[in-house]
Amino acid sequence: MARKASLSGFPEWLPAERVVEQHVLDTLRRTFELHGFANIETRAVETRGQLLRKGEIDKEVYGLSRLAAENEDKHDPNALALHFDLTVPFARYVVENAGHLAFPFRRYQMQKVWRGERPQDGRFREFTQADIDVVGEGTLAFSYDVELALTIADALSALPIGDFRLRVNNRKLAEGFYRGLGLDDPDAVLRAIDKLEKIGNEAVATILIDEVGATREQADAALALAAIRTLDTSFVEQVRALGVEHELLDTGLDELFQVIDAASKRAPGKVMADLSIARGLDYYTGTVYETVLVGHESLGSICSGGRYESLASKGKKNYPGVGLSIGVTRLVSRILAEELVSAARTVPSVVYVTLADDDSWHQAQDVAASLRGRGIACEVASSAEKFGKQIKFADRRGIPFVWFTQEDGTHEVKDIRTGEQITADPSSWTPPAEDLYNTVN
Template identity: 60%
Template sequence: MAKIAALSGFPEWLPAERLVEQHVIDVFREVAELHGFSGIETRAVEPLEQMLRKGEIDKEVYVLRRLHAEDDADGESSDPSRTLGLHFDLTVPLARYVLEHQNDLAFPLRRFQIQKVWRGERPQDGRFREFYQADLDVIGQDTLPGHIEAEVAVVMAEILDRLPLPAFTIHANTRRLSEGFFRSLGLEDNAAVLRSLDKLPKIGADAVRALLREEAGASEEQAEAALAFASIRTRDASFADQVRALGGNGEMVEQGIAELTAVIERVEAAVPGVVVADLSIARGLDYYTGTVFETFVTGHESLGSICSGGRYDSLASDNRHTYPGVGLSIGLSRLVSRLLSAGLAKPSRPVPTCVLVSVADEQHRGASDEAARQLRRRGIACEVAPTAAKFGKQIRYADRRGIPFIWFPGTDGVADEVKDIRSGEQVPADAATWEPPAEDRVVRILGSEAEDSAAKD
């Protein structure tokens, strides 16, 4: 065989690790469906032309060609309009899907989508070339009520709340509030102000104050007010009074306050203690047209925002319709990678199997099959020992795989027995009725707290 080497940037999990990734995907889907979101998948490829409309990404696209395309009449590789690339996100495909299928979709469309995306970036700093994104969007046809922004944030909060994460915080701001405030200060170059404030964490208040004066034309007083605005962080609607106290006023400011208040209050009602109004958030405010979200995990701020998004007024449009949306996206592989590498989540066992059914000898394999069938009928995952080795060896086999129970089918009228490999306890049991402890029935994903308490036992 040729030598086998891992490909940098293309992560691959071992079976036990995949259980954690699958759990994260399952939670996302379960919560999204509870909120009436439909799952879709789009094809992995889009015409290169369509993807290049997002100029910043053009270096990162993987282009496809058929190995022998030059030999045949198809000619894909020579006609650029037919060149296909792997999608680098799930937003470009969603826009195309919405336009392509608009006559068959009900709007507002509530859709989630969990798929791999590909970017030809240099794999470094935990950036992958192939990774899962998990997206959640509500897309309206021509109109989309403002309160959807709060609603999507609630769904995100509930998803994150059910994941085996340490404490996380969803930071929310809204374009209208920032823009309205800067306007009511007399600062008209909104983009320049946002660009300056975006640098706050990196270069500090003094440097940003200078930038505001040089780049955004702010007076000392205006710069001071902008900095004070950006320092506002509240867990409730009290940010509003602070904004007003700094001189924020006018219709736009009040609209922004109402929007952001709705977001904070609805998320707080659904998942207490996770959302914060954070008026320093500037990134994305020039792209999104309403509320914008970023999410950070306590102690893992180096991950950056694990879940971001907001409102955009036009996902797509054609001659007949415009499609505004509110969307959030989790960089799922990156998050799972951290959960695994930091020991934040692990499966309660490395395999789905709850019970290994032993085999006394090959002549009695049928009895073992029957016991396994009875257990499976009640949803208890089991496998039958691959060989009729000595029982000690079969026990070690189960132990090595992390299977918690081993089943001994009785012969000649003797009752079956089941042994808990961890405690060594062995008791008579009936395959038609035996129940494992609830915590052993299916694989559970344990967070680090659960690990701690398990370690104490």
């Protein structure tokens, strides 16, 4: 990464680093399409009123206006602002295009978003997200909650990020448990539980007692629930052992059981029931997901989301959905920082076509055209310097093969890594498969 960024929070990758980012995006795209998700792209701007419907995030939203604009009203709901995530634009997109979509509608979307927060490790002001959602018209089968967990497990397993855990909870389970305890403000309990990893059990217990009105026994029970983590369905027995009963708890347990049961068979070791997961956004109503890299938990969640009973509504029509969002830039920054993978070379070119003299440029272009016509990326020398200098230039560029055209019209190609030089025909020569495309290692 370009180390001396003139604006913090706005990452700019060097060419070899961009190859890594492109590899991540291509892998996600391929996986999402294998699971039947269609790609869409929405505009970069929304009205401020539309964006602020998601909650109190006005301090994070970048407004958009002309430099010459006069008397701008910052509170005008129709003024434009850059989107800070892809869910709000997707909700608008669904409502506006509902008549042209087949429901349940499966979409993936990979775009930049902008968020005005303090830059730090893994947090940027401009970054790329990759979202997948399934949205229904009126109703949406719970099986999609299960399917999205498996899709994300497939996608992340295909990336060079090491081990990860997709941690899953259910809001109905948590709310039913708290109500069964006699706590009538489950949202306040969830907000407290959401602080566990930052402030610890005793500090959360104090909040529950002093601010939420829980007894010590109720606080201890809420903390006991949050401590349950399993890679199989044994969480059900552990919750039941706490002795709390409520109809909503039963529903949440059954839904989470379905997710973990399927994942333990189809993605063993990757998906975990974690009853401490709360998710900060109020609109999640059932399944909630968060994902961490094992050994890099301090980075925070790299992929999160959940079920919402109302992504959007129009008149009497309601559009429930379930979705997850991957922080691509956060992932790439960690891949690069940990040197988990690197680009095979810094440029896409496989071949550097040399010039024997200044009059051979057009002949060299004919060679390049023939190679490109067969999908072999190449570039032509700009001047007829000594061959040694042309080879050194190709080496600095990271181009593995150098092409020579002899006076008698024959051709030779040299692998400058090994020194091997062979006779070649531009209409048939092909590099080894591992060199044909710029890959990551």
